[in-house]
Amino acid sequence: MTKIIPQSENSFVYSCTSQDQWGYEQFISEHILAFQISGETHIFHQQGFFVLKKNRILLAHKNQLAKTLKIPGSAKEYKAVSIILKAEDLKKIAAIYNVACDKKYSGKNNIILPSDNFLKSYFQSLIPYLEQPEIGSNGMIFSKISEAVELLLNINPEFKNFLFDFSEPHKINLENFMLNNFQYNTSIENFARLSGRSLASFKRDFSDVFTIPPAKWLKEKRLEEAYRLIHLENKKSSDIYLELGFENLSHFYTAFKKKYGVTPTESLTIKK
Structure with a gap:
């Protein structure tokens, strides 16, 4: 089970589970500050x-792009808290405190x-927001986000370039980007953004490089890699379908049979 706190457009995220569980979102669109309470997150x-x-x-x-595997600890418990440091909030903080990055990060x-100890105490102070999300106002949430930023800058003033560089990729x-990242389950729009292109420019350049549309190429490339892993590395379908960007095992089986004629x-x- 993963619980998301619907406060200030999901600025705080609380995750807990009792079994190994893959994260579904593989595109990180905003900075994240996360504290591992119990268990491990394999990223x-x-x-x-790591x-x-x-x-x-x-x-x-x-x-x-990143994939996460949540693994409970010895007590069969996984808990983690994440703070979403959204650009809109960081821009407000930068304006209030007159902070600017020195160079592109x-x-x-x-x-x-x-x-x-300060950061650990900070995460402890979030417990009321996690347990009673209906009580916190947007002003209170913004105050806690500002506090997190101040603590980070206190640890390392150079984090201002990390936090306040608002430039796009x-x-x-x-070609190199797609060959290295085709296995991530994210949208064409996100692939375009990460490659430093508009969606229209991405589709045009993609057609020039690969000669077929992005969605079709991604599906073909993932299936070819699946075939290689199954036949040359003796991998099981159940072990590879998620790591290759397929949403579920049934979808993978259907796509594989359509391409190769067999399961x-x-x-x-x-x-x-």
Whole structure:
């Protein structure tokens, strides 16, 4: 079970589960500050993989693709709290405190923060908002977000470039980008944004590079990778369909059979 607090357009997110669970949203559109209360979050992102362990704090940058696997701890409990640091709130904070970034941010997208008693106490102070979301006003929510930003800047003043760089992604090599990121389950609009293009420009450039529409190419590429993993690495369909961007196992089976004429299991019995 994952509980989302519907306060101030989901500025606070509280997640809890008793079983391994993949996160469904794979495009991070806003900065996130997250505290792991119990269990672990395994995070697969564009630059690699890391584990957010119990009592650790993560600062994640916006405009990136990432997959999360929530794993309960020894007590079969997974709990995490996330603060969504939305651009609209950060722009207000920047104006109020006259803060501006010195340069375009080019550092790590995911930073595990050192142990900090102030931040841990801050997350403890959010418990009333999580348990009684109907009580908090928008002004109170904004005050807590401002407090989080102040604490981050106190830890490292250079985080102002992380937080207050409001520029959009720059245009990058489309072929390399898609070949490295086709397995993420996100929209064509998000792929366009991350490649530094408008949707129209993305579709036009995509057609020039790959000769077929993006949605069709993504489906074909994912199925080809699935075939390779099943036949060359002995992977099971149930273990790979999510990591390849398919929403559910039934969808994967249907798409696989439509392309190859047989189910993934049946394809193993066919001599190459």
